[in-house]
Amino acid sequence: MNSSCCRTTHPFDSIIPLPMSQSAARCQRSQASQFFNLAGRPGVISFGGGLPTAEGFPVDAIRAAADWVLEKEAERALQYSASAGEPELREALARWEAQKGVPTKAENIIICSGSQQGLDLIGNLFLEPGAKFLIERPTYMGALEAFELRGPNYVTLPSDEFGLNPDMMGEECRGARLAYVMPTFQNPTGLTISAERRRKLAEKAREYDFWIFEDNPYGELYYDEEPPLSMRAFAPERTITLNTMSKVLSPGLRLGYFLAPKHVIDVMERLKFALDLHTSTFTQLLTARCLEKGLMENHLPEVRQIYKMHAEVMLEALEESMPKHSEIRWTKPRGGMFIWLTLPKSIDAVELLERCLEAPEPVAFFPGIAFYATEKESNTVRLSFVTVTPERIRTGIRTIAECLKSMLKA
Numbered sequence: 001m002n003s004s005c006c007r008t009t010h011p012f013d014s015i016i017p018l019p020m021s022q023s024a025a026r027c028q029r030s031q032a033s034q035f036f037n038l039a040g041r042p043g044v045i046s047f048g049g050g051l052p053t054a055e056g057f058p059v060d061a062i063r064a065a066a067d068w069v070l071e072k073e074a075e076r077a078l079q080y081s082a083s084a085g086e087p088e089l090r091e092a093l094a095r096w097e098a099q100k101g102v103p104t105k106a107e108n109i110i111i112c113s114g115s116q117q118g119l120d121l122i123g124n125l126f127l128e129p130g131a132k133f134l135i136e137r138p139t140y141m142g143a144l145e146a147f148e149l150r151g152p153n154y155v156t157l158p159s160d161e162f163g164l165n166p167d168m169m170g171e172e173c174r175g176a177r178l179a180y181v182m183p184t185f186q187n188p189t190g191l192t193i194s195a196e197r198r199r200k201l202a203e204k205a206r207e208y209d210f211w212i213f214e215d216n217p218y219g220e221l222y223y224d225e226e227p228p229l230s231m232r233a234f235a236p237e238r239t240i241t242l243n244t245m246s247k248v249l250s251p252g253l254r255l256g257y258f259l260a261p262k263h264v265i266d267v268m269e270r271l272k273f274a275l276d277l278h279t280s281t282f283t284q285l286l287t288a289r290c291l292e293k294g295l296m297e298n299h300l301p302e303v304r305q306i307y308k309m310h311a312e313v314m315l316e317a318l319e320e321s322m323p324k325h326s327e328i329r330w331t332k333p334r335g336g337m338f339i340w341l342t343l344p345k346s347i348d349a350v351e352l353l354e355r356c357l358e359a360p361e362p363v364a365f366f367p368g369i370a371f372y373a374t375e376k377e378s379n380t381v382r383l384s385f386v387t388v389t390p391e392r393i394r395t396g397i398r399t400i401a402e403c404l405k406s407m408l409k410a
Contacts (some may be wrong), residue, residue: 001089010278019159022129022150023149026149027148028348029146032230040255041357043364044362044363044364045362045363045364045392045395046365046388047366047383047384047385047393048365049387050337050384051251051386052246052247052251052337053307053386054248055202055306056285056302056303056307058250061295062249062290064293065286065287065290065293067211068289069285076285077281077282078281078282078283078287080277080282081279083269083270083277083278084109084111084269085110085257085278085279086111086284086288088292089111089285089288090106090110090257092108092288092291093291094106094109096291096296097109097259100229101229102229102230102232102233102236104294106148107262108261108262108265109259110256110258110265110268111256111257111278111279112242112255112257112399113254113255113256113279114243114246114251114255115215115217115242115244115246115256118144118242118244118256119146119215119242120146120275121268122240123147125268125271126178127150127151127177128151128152129151130151130152130175131152131153132152132154132155132175132177132325133147133152133154133176133177133178133180134156134176134178134180134210135147135154135155135180135373136156136157136159136164136180136182136186136376137144137159137375138188138371138377138380139180139182139186139187139188139371139373140186140215141188141366141370141371143371144274154397155167155173155176156374156375157179162194163183163193164181164183164193164201166197166201166202166203167387169201171209173204173243174208174320175208176208176210177207177210178210178211179211179212179213180213181201181212181214182215182217183198183214183216183231183269184227184228184335184336185220185221185222185335185336185337185338186338187218187336187382188371189338189340190332190333190336190339190340191331192227192228192334194228195228195229198229198231198233199234200365201231201235202234203232203239205238206316211239212231212238213239213242214230214239214240214242215241216230217242217243218247218336218337219243219335220248220296220300220304221296221304221307221380223305223311224334225334227265227335230259238257239260240259241258241259241260242256243259247302247337249287249295253280253283253287254280255279255280255283255287258264267391277279279359306337307336307337307386309390310386310393311333311384311385313385313390313394314339314383315339318341318391318396318397319402321394323405325344326406327342327344328341328342328343328344329341337381337384338384338385340368340382340383341382341383342379342380342381343379343381343404344408346379347379347404347408348379349379349381350367350378350379352367352404352407355406355407356403359383359402361399362399363399363400366382367381367399368382385404
C-alpha cells in the first residue's frame, strides 16, 4: 500500500495566495520586532526599547483606583461607552491641560486606545497614496510604520543641532496637508525646540496652509525646567496634539488622547467609532480616578527624578568612555528617554550592534537607520536609558565604546 494515501493534512498547512490590500502589502515586518528578538537574549544590556521604567508604575494608585471603580461604577465600567470618551476623564484632562497654559475644554478632547491608535486615526484623517506629508528627519519609527500603510509622499523638514529649524522651511512645504512633529524631547533625538522656533513653525503652517500634528508622549518627563508650551498655544486653529498616559501611568492600559478644535474632534469621533467603537470604559474610569486623586501632582515628580538620574549617568558614561573623535557627538536632553549618538560616517551602526552583541558583556541598541523616512543615515544610534540600572548603563557604554574603538582602528 502506498503510505502517502493515508497521510492526513491539517487544513491550516495549506498555503494559498492571500489577496492583500495595498496597505497590507506595505506592512512589512517591523524593524522593532526584529530588534527586540535580539535584545531579549539572556544577559544582554538593552538600550534599545522605548519602554518606561517599571520603577515608575504607580501600582498602589492603580490598584486603589481599580477597586474604587469596581465598587462604585462596576456596571458602567464593564459596559460599552461613547466613542469620544468618558465625560469625567475628558473633563479631568481638560483641566490638566488648561493648567499648563493652553485653554482647553472637554469638547476639545477625544480618547484613543494608546498613541499608536492615535497615529492610525491621523492616517485615516489626512493621508492617502501620494499625499504630500511633512516629516522630521529623523523621526519616531512607530509613526513611520503607521503612516507607511497609506503610502504618503514624504517631504523631510530641515533640522540642525537644536532640532527642527523653521527658518529653513520654504516652497517644499506648499501643497502639504500635514506636518508631523515631536517638538518636546523628541524620539529619537531627545531634542526640544524653543518657543521661538515653535512660533516660527506656526507662521510657516499659516503661510503654506498645512496642519500641525504634534506628538507629545514625553512632554511631562522634564527633569528640571518645564518645556515651552504646546504648539496649540502658537497655532490653536490648525494644531492637533496627541498625548498618552503610557509614560505617566502605564503603557499596558493603552490610553491616549487628542487635543484639537471641536470640528476636528467631531470628525475623529466618527472615525474612532468605525475603528473600534471606543476605548475601554474600565480603563478610562480607572484613569479618571487616578487623576482625581492627584496622580500628576504626586507621582510625576518622582518619575522625573528617576529619569533625570539615569540620563545623567549615561551622559557621564559617554563622556568618560567614548573615543575622542571630531565626528562623534551626542545630544544632551533636558527630559524624556533618549540620547542620540552620531558616529563617524565610516561607521555602520548595524555592524557596531553586531559586534556589541558578541562582546563579553553584550549590549543592544537601536541603529538610527530605522528612524528615517528618506535619505537614511547609517552612522547614528538611539540610546534609551530609563530601564537600565546605573551600573549596567556604565558597563554597556564601555562595551559600545570598546567596540567602536576597534572599528575605528580597522
